[in-house]
Amino acid sequence: MTVGPLPEGPALLEVRHAVRRWVRAHDDADAGVAVALSGGADSLALTAAAVVEAGPVHALVVDHRLQVGSGDVAARAAERARALGCASAQVLPVTVEGQGGLEAAARRTRYEALDAARADRPVLLGHTLDDQAETVLLGLARGSGPRSLAGMRAYDAPWGRPLLGVRRTVTERACTELGLPPYRDPHNLSPEFTRVRLRTEALPLLEQILGGGVAEALTRTAAQLREDGDVLDELAVELLTCASTGDELDVAALVDAPPAVRRRALRAWLLRRGARGLTDRQLRAADDLVGSWRGQGGVALGGGREGVRLVVSRRRGRLSVGFVGEQSGSNNCR
Template sequence: MLPETPALLLLRQAVRRWLDAHPYDDVAIALSGGADSLALTAAAVAETDRVRAIVVDHQLQHGSGEVARTAATRARELGCATAEVVAVTVGTVGGIEAAARTARYDALETARGSAPVLLGHTLDDQAETVLLGLARGSGGRSIWGMRAFDPPWGRPLLDVRRATTRQACVDLGLEPYEDPHNSEPDFTRVRLRTEVLPLLEDVLGGAVAPALARTAEQLREDGAVLDAAADAILARVRVDGDLIVDALVGEPAALRRRVIRVWLLDGGAKALTDKHLRAIDDLMVAWRGQGGVAVGGGSAGARLVCTREHGRLTLGFDNR
């Protein structure tokens, strides 16, 4: 039985709400041994019958294997049905932070079976994510933040502050693992956490993180309505895989670019940016005979290119 402290009750309520909205017979927990995932594990064990812990050992630091084994032991002590340690090899693509994330999620996907994976992301993580998206300047979608459930990834703690998970560990007598990467100023997210958000809280009088999280939620709700409208338009203006310019050009810009985005993704495009969408939109609304627009998703020998031909936008490969 968990002690009924305010912090643990908040965590249990958050997990209970998530499970009520997304009922599963069993769930997996991505356990790092840090405060957020430890507190989530304890709350999940108290709220559902079968919890499996998956501990990913990135093998980036000396002694990482021992840290992973300790986390797995704690998971069993908390009541997890199983606790599995998965060692991964982290590549170099995109930098160490991105490569570690890719390796971690790949390992979790393989180990989870049919269960959703609960992640210990908190409201503070959500605020950091929104600020990172804002810096990219890629439109409203880039500051939607994280969803509570983006299958198979579940995030029950998005309304819970990081201070609450730390207090829960104190209440349980657990000493969480402190990842040295979480205090490394070379990582942008660390500087947001330790410098930018505290400064914003000071300058703006507090409650900045909850305000950013609320903004993300409102934008996701608005975006869902616009996306549904764009899907309906796409069904009308797509013919034989192409977009009919005259049928789309009169729609509002926000809907046009959403239609373009879905159409490109359906055609195999990747890593789309606001610059891509605006350049392709210009093939309709600012047509002056310009050439095609290359987008990510091609191969080493062929670019994926959108062009305008005979009143249609077409997507094809341009051999280089």
């Protein structure tokens, strides 16, 4: 395969316009970008468009090594990236391990590998409008908070998502226009995955019942929540600045703040102090140390080490986070 001018089909032009808009909006892309390429339709169309719209493109293909032949799939994707005109194309073999189920572990490992290889460039991902709609619908059905319902951002440095306004059918058609049949991951068809059933059963049924437009409507909701959430986040930063005294928080500065702002401030602070995998329940219990104080003990958080728990507790009008031995201390840990 050799590099030639891209065909001028309408689907590919739509993908190119989306990438062009993203590049214009984010000057981090001035020195070129990395593209996370799975070989699927979305990231393949994205790679082709980025080569013409985003300067030097460095394709990164993660080989999760979870399926027989995954190395060949990755090598073929990298070869296509070079043929499309990428400045470089690298296969990143990884070992998927860790907690939280295979899908979550694979995602975490993938993002770590991409982050390590991106060489300070932003990394473009191929998430589409359909991915966004699925994320929001799943979040709604699971009772997630506004942060999850707000969906993915177009740029959450270093992760860029230029195709959040583009339908998956368009990236598929763009690949047809390019004459490049995308790789079809068998996992993307397997009904044992919740997301696959959402994509192939729940969303089409909703579209049929509501007369279409559901995916777009879900992404509109996400955008509105993102805007509202950004304002609350800014207020939370101000509150945190007022309440911080070294590593601790002054309860008096927090107590009269609206709980929605206070919880955001607490969340940011707890994550900064080392909390991991913070749940809504833990956050609300931590907030009770401020808003519903009755002398209760500390709240255990994820982020401890063997034999010690990470705990947020209140003493003398201050909140602090520290390690507590498994045997000692708090009676209110969740």
